[in-house]
Amino acid sequence: MDKIKLNIDGKEVEADKGMNVLEAARQAGIEIPSLCYLRHINEIGSCRVCLVEVEIKGTKTLQASCVYPATEGLVVYTSSPRVRRVRRTMVELLLSDHHRECTTCIRNLNCELQNIADNLGIRNIKFTGEMKSLPVQNKNSFIVRDYNKCIKCRRCEAICSKVQEVNVYSAINRAYDTSLPPPSCRICPRWPA
Ligand code: FES
Structure with missing residues (x-):
C-alpha cells in the first residue's frame, strides 16, 4: 500500500x-x-x-x-x-429539530449524538423554530422507528442497500423536509412495515 x-x-x-x-x-x-x-x-x-x-x-x-x-x-x-x-x-442545528427526551430515551448514555453534544459542551439550544411531531413506528417487532429523532444521516438507507442488499429505505424530499418513509418491504419477511 x-x-x-x-x-x-x-x-x-x-x-x-x-x-x-x-x-x-x-x-x-x-x-x-x-x-x-x-x-x-x-x-x-x-x-x-x-x-x-x-x-x-x-x-x-x-x-x-x-x-x-x-x-x-x-x-x-x-x-x-x-x-x-x-x-x-452544526450539532445545535441537528438538535434544534430533535425530540430531546434523553433521560427517557432507550439510547440514553449510549447515543453518538448525545456524546458529541456533551463533548462540545452543548447545554442549551439557541435555535428555535418548527419541530416535527410524527407518530412513532412501532408495529415492527424488530425495529422501532422514531422519526422525531432522525438526523437524516441516511446510515439506515446505506446499510439496507449495501449490507442487507434489500433496498427498501429511500429518502424523499429535500433539506428540512427530507425523510425516510417507513418501508413496506415485501422482500424480506423479517422486516415488515
Ligand atoms: S459529514 Fe462527515 S461524518 Fe457526517
Whole structure:
C-alpha cells in the first residue's frame, strides 16, 4: 500500500494513499467526531460534524473530513477555535429539530449524538423554530422507528442497500423536509412495515 505524509494538528502523520482525512487522523490517534460516516458504506458528507480546517493555497477552508482526500503535504486542523465553533453550530442545528427526551430515551448514555453534544459542551439550544411531531413506528417487532429523532444521516438507507442488499429505505424530499418513509418491504419477511 502506497503511503503519504500529511500534517494534522501540527503533527506529521502517515496515511495510506486513498484514505480520507478522517481515516488518516483516526489512524494517527486523532479523534474527529462523525455521525453520518460509515467506512465504505455511507460516505455522503451530510451531517458536517466532522468539519476540519484544511490549508489550501495559504487559506484555511472548512471541509468535511470524511469525504476530503488525504493527500501528500496536506495541512489539517481538527480542533481549532473556528472548527469547534462551527461544529458546535452544526450539532445545535441537528438538535434544534430533535425530540430531546434523553433521560427517557432507550439510547440514553449510549447515543453518538448525545456524546458529541456533551463533548462540545452543548447545554442549551439557541435555535428555535418548527419541530416535527410524527407518530412513532412501532408495529415492527424488530425495529422501532422514531422519526422525531432522525438526523437524516441516511446510515439506515446505506446499510439496507449495501449490507442487507434489500433496498427498501429511500429518502424523499429535500433539506428540512427530507425523510425516510417507513418501508413496506415485501422482500424480506423479517422486516415488515
Ligand atoms: S461524518 Fe462527515 S459529514 Fe457526517
